Amino acid sequence: MVYLTRKCEFSASHYYYNPEFTEEENQRVFGKCANLNGHGHNYTLEVTVKGDVDPTTGFVVDLKKLKEILNREVLDAMDHRHLNKEVPEFLHQIPTTENLAIAIWDRLQSKLKVARLHRVRVYELPDLFVDFYGEA
């Protein structure tokens, strides 16, 4: 089994706010992130796929195809967007880095026929990232 990781970057804005919480609860739980005017990050996404090396091509996955899927499913939808307002998954769900990793996994999992998804890693900052392995 060989693992291949493709990295890309996107920039987006978001805020964390649960309408079921009181104003005070939102402030207490989410702090500065609860500012409804939003703020933004440069996200780094690492997608790891796994599989056996094809004896003819020597590839685990056709990188061109993987890149196309990443561009179409993730970057076109999220790059330079407001996650809360423009990405359907986050109209009713808080776009934390945890939920972002899960949403990206779901988007890729259904479209990625060329390899098996192993891990989605999303860096919100160089010192903060989330890994999702598709675990329930």
Place this chain on the structure above:
Amino acid sequence: MKAHLTRRYIFSASHRLHCDELSEEQNRSVYGKCNHPHGHGHNYALEVTVSGQVDAKTGMVCNLVQLDETVRREVLERFDHVNLNLCPEFKALVPTTENLSEAIFHILKQNFKAAHLEKVRLEETAMNSFEYDSN
């Protein structure tokens, strides 16, 4: 859904690798430059990975402020800008980065209960890193 969250912290400390049970010559041979008598220092980068179900109300595995606060109080205040050889944890233990990562894992395991501690990863330099988990 279960997710893993990793947070990275920086601290600086000095140490000298020296084992009292070995002769001076053996210490020099085993630890090389790290055995120089007056010690030396590193900028350590610590990565703490916790896991758990993503809370439906907050969208989070755990409260990051709480994790930061625990790491600051229990790890950074203990090990930042100190001589590791003088810390109680290394009274009878060589402060290699292997032992330091294991010590940090156990300190955090005891003091952070809001999510499952998966592992700690400690970079001693940009070229060396060590991971410790409970397995």
